Amino acid sequence: MSLSRTPVVAFSLVGVFIVSACQGPSAPFVRDAETPGPIDIESYYDQEVSWGECDAEWLIEPDVAASGFVDAEVTCASVAVPAVYEEAAEEVPDFEIAMMRRGATDTARGSIFINPGGPGVSGVGQVQFSDFPEDLTDNFDIIGFDPRGVEHSVFADGSEIRCSDETDFITYFEEGSPASEEELDAVVEVLDVHYETCQKDNPYWWTLSTDNVAADLDIVREVVTPGEPLNFIGSSYGTTIAGRYVSNFPDHVGKIVFDSPTTVDTDRVASRLEKLAADEEKLAGFVQGYADNQELSFDEAWETVLELRQLADDDQLYGFAGIEPAGEFEDTQISSESLFTKGIAAMNYLPEDQAQGYFNLAIFEAVQHRSNHTFEWFAFRLDGYEPDSLYGESLEEKDIERSNEFEIRVIVNTMDFSQPPLGEEEQREFSERAEEVAPMLTTLYSDASGYEYFGPPKGLSWYQMAIDDPEIPDPPAEPFVPSNPSGEELLIIGSLYESVTPFSFAEDTAETLGATLISVESEIHAPAGNYTNDCVNRVLVDYFLDRGEMAPVTCPGAS
Template identity: 25%
Template sequence: MSRITSAALAVTSALALVAGTAAAAVAAPAPGPAAEAKVAPVDWKPCNPDPSQPDPKIYDCAVYQVPLDYDHPNGETTGIAMMRRRASDPAKRIGSLFLNPGGPGGSGYLWATTARFGKDVQDRFDLVGFDPRGVARSNPLKCFTTDEEAAAVNDRMVGVPVTRAEIAQTIDATEDYSDACSRNAGPLIEHMSTINVVRDLDRMRRAVGDSKLNFAGFSYGTLIGATYAGMYPDKVRALIVDGNVDPNLRMHNGVEYDRQRAAGFEVALAEFLKRCQAAGAPRCAFGDGDTRAKFDAARDHLRTNPVTLPDGTQVTLSNFTSQVANALYSQARQAPIAKSLQALHQVINAQAAPAAAAQGLAAAPAAVDPAVVEDAKALAAPVPNALREALPETPYSADDSYYGVNCQDKPYPSNPWTLANLAKPWEKESPTFGRYQAFDGPTCASWPAPARDAERFTGPWNRKTATPVMVIGNLYDPATNYGFSQRMQRQLGNAVLVSVDVVEHCAVGRSTELGKLVTDYLLNQKAPAPGQLLKPDTEAFPPIA
C-alpha cells in the first residue's frame, strides 16, 4: 500500500463542487437519546436461496411489515423482504450486518449470499440482505400493468437523443411514463425517499435484536448509510460506505450532481483508454494505435451514422454509450469491451473503404471476418437494468423504483426542456457521457411525487458516530467519482477514507488488502489509518502467460 500522491488526487480537479445549490428541504430532526420504542421481532423462516442446489440450512427469509407513511405509524403497512445467512460461529456472533447494493432500485435480498466478505466476517455476523421498499420483492413500485404497456412507452425513449425529433420523442415518452405512474403506482409512490428507507432500516435493526447497526452500503447505498449516521448517530456500531455519492449535492441540486457524474464517467473512460494503450495488443485488443483517437472517431461516427452490420444489426450511439458505461463499472468487462471497440473500429473502416477506393485513395476493401462482426454486435445490445430482478410470472415483470427514489430525493426543474437544453453544453465538457447523463433527469421533471413535495433528509451529515465511518473510494470510479468519496469523508462527522487505484465501481471484495481492513473494522471496530492507497487483486489487462 502507499500514500495518495498529489497526482492521484488531481483526477478530480474538474469535479470541484460548484457553489450555490437549489433550496434545501427542511432537515428531518434526529432522534434524541430517549429509550427506543419496541417493535415486533422478525419472524424468520428457513429458506433456500437456490432451490436448484441442496439446502445449506444456513438461510432464513421473512417479510417484515413497516409503516407505509411514518407520519401515520399505526396506519397502512408495506412489507420488506429480508434474507439472512446465519453466522457460522453462533457462540462468537457479534450481530447482523445489513447490506445494500445501491441503484437506487437495486435488489439486496440475495446479498445475504455475497462472497464480498471473508470467512471471519461470515463466522461472526448474520449477513442480512433486503429489498428496500418498492423494490423487487418488497411491494414493488409498478407504473405499468403489463410488459407490453411498459414497452410501448419505454421503446420511444432514446438513451442519447441527438436530433430535435429524438429529443421531443423522448420527452413525450417520459411524460407518458410519469402519467402511467400517477395512474398505477398507488400511495407508495409518495413514500419512496431515502429517509423512509433509513427509517425502515432502523426498524429492522431493532427487529433483529441489535442495539446498534452494522451496515455496508454500495453506490446509492452510501446515501442510506450516511443518512442513517445523520439521523441515528448513537445507533451506529460499524458503517462502511463504498463507491460514494456526494450526499449534500445529491439532495440539494440534482442537475449539478448529474453534470458531475458525467464528468466522472469521462475521467474513468480516459483512464481505461490510457491503460489499454499502455498494455497494448493483444493484452488489450483496442490497444493497437492511439486508443483515444480511435474511440472518439467511432463515437463521433455513430452520432450521425449508426453502423449497420452484415446481419442487419445496428450499433447506435445510445447502445454504444450505455455498453461503454457498463464496462467501466467492472474490470472484468473491460477486456471484452476493448475487443468489441476494436471490432467496431474495423467495421467502420471497412465500410468507409469502398468510397475511398472509388476515389483512388485506398485499395479495395476485404470482407470483414465474421468473428469480428460478432464482437462488434456486443455494442448493439441494450444494457439490462443493473441490480434489478424481474420477478417471474407477473404481467409486468419490472419495477419503477429507480425513479421512485431518485425523483423524490434529487431536486430537478419542473420543465423537462430545461434539462434537455443542458445536453449540448454538457456534451462539450463530457463528449461521451454529457448528453447521456443529461437525459437521466427529464423523467423527474414530470414525476407525480417530486422532491419538492417529498419529506427528505437533507442534512446535516456531520453528526459524530462513536466509531469512524469507513469510506471507500476508487480513484477512477465511473458512476460515483472519487471527488464524491472525498466529500463524503469530509461531510460526515467522523470518517476515514481508504482509496483504491482502479477503474471500477466499488471495491469491497476486489482487493485482499482492503478485505483485511474491512474485516478488522467490522470485527474490532478498528478504523483504518487515513490516506491509504490500495491496489486491486487483478488487472483489467493482465500479462499474457
C-alpha cells in the same frame, strides 16, 4: 448513482446522469387501523420476527451464487413497516421488508446488515452472490435486506410498485438525441404514455424515499437485534441509506461502512460536472484500449466510435432485442442509439479486468457485422432486464423478464431531492461547462445536427406529478447533507480511479462525517461490497472486530 436512459427533455446533459417470496412460519404483521390517522410507530417496534426456510423464488441461480454459498445455511423473514411515517390522507398498505440471514459459523458476536445500492438492487441477492471474508462469517450474522419496493419487499397486500414491461421496453427504441423539436415532441409523446400508465398502476409510488428506508431500517434493527446498535455495510446508494441513518438515528449507530459513497455536495450541478469529468476519463481509457488492441491511433479509434454511434442513430446497427426486424439479417432487429451509448456507460460498472475486453468486443462486432449485441446485453442488464428474455422478432413474441429496478431508481432519486428546473440561460451555461469538462461525452450524446433543446421541461416526470398532486409530498428542493451526531467511528472506502461515484465523493464524505478514509488503487465501483480485495477485507475485519483504532490506508487494487 447511475445513468438515466431518458432522452434529454429538460436541459442538456444535466438530465442524463442521475445518480420471489420468502416465508417464515408466522403470518405477516399488519397494523390495526381501519381509517387514516396518526401512525402507531411503537407497534412496529414491538413486533416479533420469525426466521424460517427461504422460498425458492428468493434463491438466485446456482451459477450466479458465490462459491461458498449454501442455501440450506440461510434463513429468511420479513418485518412490517408503515408506508408513511406521518399521517396520510388515505390508508396506505404497510410494506413487508424482506431479509435473508447467513448465520455466523461460530457463536455470533452480532449482526451486520448489508445493501448493495441501486436504488433498486436486492440485499437478499447480495447475501447469495458475495464471497464474504471468513472472519466476518465466523463471527457475525450477515443480513441482507431489500429496501421498500425492491424485489421481495412489497406491500403487505402483495402488490408492488412496478411499471408496465411493454411501455418501459419501448422507450429504449425512441430517438436518443432528437435532431429537432418535432423529433423531441414525438419522443415526449411516447414517454408520457409510459408515465401516465406508471402513475395509474402505482398510486403509492411516492412512498419511496431514503428517509423512509432509513426509518424502516431502524425498525428492522430493533426487531431483529433488540437493543443493539446498527452494524451496516452500504455500497453506492447503500451509502445514501447509511448517511440518512447516522444522521437521523444517532443513538443507534454501531459500525457503519460507506463503500463508494454518493455525493454529499450541496452544489449538485458541480457534482454532475465532476462525474462527467470522471466518465470522460473512463471513456478515453476505453477508446485508447481499443486503439491499442486494433493498432490504431487514438483519433482513428474515436472516429470509429462516432461512426458507429451515427449508424445506430440511423437505425443501421442491429441486435437481438429490438421490436422491428432488421430485414437484411435473419433473426436480428434494429437496435438503437440509446442502447449503444448506454451499453458504453454500463462498462463503468464492470470489474476493470473485464470492462476493456467487453468494450473491444462490442466495437469490433459493430465494425465487422453492424452488431450492437454486446452493448444491448449490458444496457438491458444494467436496468434489471434478463437479456435472454428479450429474443423474438416482435414485442408480442418476447417473454420479458425484468426487475422493477429502474423505476425504483428514478422514483427514489426524485423523492430524495429534485432541484427545480434551471432557466434557459442556466441550461446554456451548464451545456457549455459540460462540453469543456467532457468534450467526448457531449459529442457522444449529441445529435450530429447540433440541435439542443433549451427551455421549460417537456412532458411528464415523477417530479412534475408530485408537484402537481396536492396529496403527494413535494420532493425536497435542497439536497440532504449527512452528519454524524453519534460521534461513532465511521469507515469510508473508495476506489481512486472509478467514475460511477468518483473518489472525490469519498473524500468529501469522510471530511463531512469526520470518518476514516480507505483508498483503493482500483477502478472498481464498490470495492468493499465486492469482497474480492484481500487488503479491503482485512480492513473490514479489523473494523468490525475492534482490532485497534482505524487509520487511513491505501490498498492495492489487486489482491
